[in-house]
Amino acid sequence: MGEVWRLLLDPLQHMFMVRGLIAAxxxxxxxxxxxxxxxxxxxxxxxxxxxxxxxxGLALGYLLGGGSRDALFWWGLGTAILAALGIGALSRGxxxxxxxxxGVLFAGAMALGVVMISTSRSYAVDLAHLLFGDVLGVGDRDxxxxxxxxxxxxxAVVFFYKEFLVISFDPVLAITLRLPTRLFENLLRxxxxxxxxxxxxxxxVALMVAMLVTPAATAYxxxxxxxxxxxxxVLLAALSAVVGLYASYYAGVASGAAIVLTATGLFLIVRWxxxxxx
Amino acid sequence: MALMNWWRMVTLRERxxxxxxxxxxxxxxxxxxxxxxxxxxxxxSFTVEPGERIAIVGPNGAGKSTLLKxxxxxxxxxAGSVRVYGHGPQGHLCIAYIPQRNQVDWNFPLTVAxxxxxxxxxxxxxxxxxxxxxxxxxxxxxxxxxxxxxAHRPIRALSGGQQQRMFIARALAQEAELLLMDEPxxxxxxxxxxxxxxxxERLRQQGVTVLVATHDLDQAAAYFDRVLLxxxxxxxxxxxxxxxxxxxxxAAYGGHLRLVSIGGELIAVGDTCCEGG
Numbered sequence: 001m002g003e004v005w006r007l008l009l010d011p012l013q014h015m016f017m018v019r020g021l022i023a024a025x026x027x028x029x030x031x032x033x034x035x036x037x038x039x040x041x042x043x044x045x046x047x048x049x050x051x052x053x054x055x056x057g058l059a060l061g062y063l064l065g066g067g068s069r070d071a072l073f074w075w076g077l078g079t080a081i082l083a084a085l086g087i088g089a090l091s092r093g094x095x096x097x098x099x100x101x102x103g104v105l106f107a108g109a110m111a112l113g114v115v116m117i118s119t120s121r122s123y124a125v126d127l128a129h130l131l132f133g134d135v136l137g138v139g140d141r142d143x144x145x146x147x148x149x150x151x152x153x154x155x156a157v158v159f160f161y162k163e164f165l166v167i168s169f170d171p172v173l174a175i176t177l178r179l180p181t182r183l184f185e186n187l188l189r190x191x192x193x194x195x196x197x198x199x200x201x202x203x204x205v206a207l208m209v210a211m212l213v214t215p216a217a218t219a220y221x222x223x224x225x226x227x228x229x230x231x232x233x234v235l236l237a238a239l240s241a242v243v244g245l246y247a248s249y250y251a252g253v254a255s256g257a258a259i260v261l262t263a264t265g266l267f268l269i270v271r272w273x274x275x276x277x278x
Numbered sequence: 279m280a281l282m283n284w285w286r287m288v289t290l291r292e293r294x295x296x297x298x299x300x301x302x303x304x305x306x307x308x309x310x311x312x313x314x315x316x317x318x319x320x321x322x323s324f325t326v327e328p329g330e331r332i333a334i335v336g337p338n339g340a341g342k343s344t345l346l347k348x349x350x351x352x353x354x355x356x357a358g359s360v361r362v363y364g365h366g367p368q369g370h371l372c373i374a375y376i377p378q379r380n381q382v383d384w385n386f387p388l389t390v391a392x393x394x395x396x397x398x399x400x401x402x403x404x405x406x407x408x409x410x411x412x413x414x415x416x417x418x419x420x421x422x423x424x425x426x427x428x429a430h431r432p433i434r435a436l437s438g439g440q441q442q443r444m445f446i447a448r449a450l451a452q453e454a455e456l457l458l459m460d461e462p463x464x465x466x467x468x469x470x471x472x473x474x475x476x477x478x479e480r481l482r483q484q485g486v487t488v489l490v491a492t493h494d495l496d497q498a499a500a501y502f503d504r505v506l507l508x509x510x511x512x513x514x515x516x517x518x519x520x521x522x523x524x525x526x527x528x529a530a531y532g533g534h535l536r537l538v539s540i541g542g543e544l545i546a547v548g549d550t551c552c553e554g555g
Contacts, residue, residue: 040383040386040387159405160404160405162396162399162402162407163399163404165396166396166399168386169383169386169388169393169396170377170382170396172347172350172352172375172377173375173396173397173448175350175351175352176350176351176352176371176373176374176375176400176452177371177396177397177399177400177452178368178369178370178371178400179399179400220387223387224387224388224389224432224434225387225388225389225392226386226387226388226392228387229387
């Protein structure tokens with residue numbers, strides 16, 4: 001018993017682990033909350049594209065801000081919101097299918113980001129942080145920013161619960177109830193954008209879509225009430241964050257990837273238990 | 279309390295248009311609709327009085343769904359206008375549109391009561407949660423369609439008839455006066471269809487007006503006050519006897535409908551069924 005406690009408490013002697021745990025739980029929980037809508041509305045590809053397309057913005061912030069986290073954050077946020085609204089506008093175009101248009105743009109944006117970062121000397125390390133996250137490098141300011149923005153996004157999801165529900169389940173009903181449908185669609189996209197930027201330090205650009213989709217997908221298999229799905233999703237994400245970080249501490253593997261793998265494992269287990277044909 | 283009233287005033291903004299007295303419940307005048315240069319509806323005009331039950335019939339692609347969506351204010355016609363009690367549909371909360379069942383994600387994590395409560399969202403205003411009155415309205419709506427016992431059942435576990443009745447309850451929760459139903463009978467067995475028709479009969483007594491798009495000419499003739507025969511143009515509109523003439527049916531269906539005369543009675547055979555339209 002004492003051995004278990006030692007294993008659990010040992011890593012907490014390091015401040016970077018404590019901050020990393022708090023950040024991973026908060027960012028993961030936020031992604032999971034917003035992710036319920038990503039899953040229910042079939043926006044996984046949108047989330048993935050969004051995460052990738054902010055790379056040039058991050059690169060610019062990185063080159064101009066001299067590595068300051070603040071600059072990185074604000075440039076990322078600006079790009080993300082622009083990209084979210086831009087992809088929304090694209091989806092209303094008629095010529096190309098939406099996923100084709102998104103695919104073309106996000107791969108292009110990603111390439112642009114990589115080219116920009118490659119002009120810097122510490123290219124490999126910095127690119128790796130942006131792509132795969134750097135949760136153990138979270139500072140106090142990062143944590144404060146994460147808390148504030150997570151609070152804002154979570155509050156919006158709660159306050160506009162019934163509006164988001166109606167536009168997601170039945171957009172035609174939303175129109176006959178005379179809700180400002182377009183406004184809420186865009187608000188939801190902006191909330192996803194903020195979430196992605198805020199959570200970036202945890203898992204990075206490349207694995208972001210897993211944070212948005214995996215815990216929510218697991219919760220989706222377990223319940224038939226939306227509030228329950230949201231709560232479960234957040235819980236599963238928090239659990240994945242803690243287990244993943246401990247695993248990365250003891251096994252010495254990349255922390256963001258460990259968190260995502262844990263979430264994926266939980267999904268597969270639930271999927272297997274729930275495999276009964278119905 | 280004062281603050282809450284103020285918030286309600288700000289967020290609701292008198293969104294609902296007044297019902298002008300003396301105006302018909304629904305007046306469609308010279309409505310045309312083009313999709314990418316293709317004509318879907320051409321110069322449709324008709325008027326509906328309160329409490330009427332209207333069947334909209336016509337072949338696939340006749341524009342039945344398009345017409346219903348224009349009346350609901352979901353689509354904007356290329357030309358012409360729709361007036362509900364003298365105002366455009368965009369100003370009204372009293373129009374309910376019930377989608378075709380295959381347009382709905384039945385795996386959404388919702389219960390029957392959750393869906394019916396959605397009908398109240400327009401009345402609640404921003405940042406407000408369902409109150410005692412909203413729950414009472416939902417309870418009564420479920421009772422009217424006979425779904426009280428299934429209120430907490432997930433929607434994925436409903437039969438076709440129950441799905442349709444749930445949407446009628448949602449329309450009642452919305453306090454709809456004009457109910458637009460897109461192919462509500464498609465894929466339902468006979469008892470389920472009759473259950474829906476009974477509910478519609480009761481709604482008529484409450485003064486709710488119903489427009490139903492349907493493929494079933496027989497049903498349209500037997501249960502509806504007036505029939506609107508549509509194939510991009512309005513071919514005929516009136517009582518079933520007036521509308522179902524060989525000329526009108528041929529004009530609407532062309533070769534897709536065979537008319538057989540048996541013992542002096544005219545029988546229509548074989549409308550191509552069913553998706554889309």
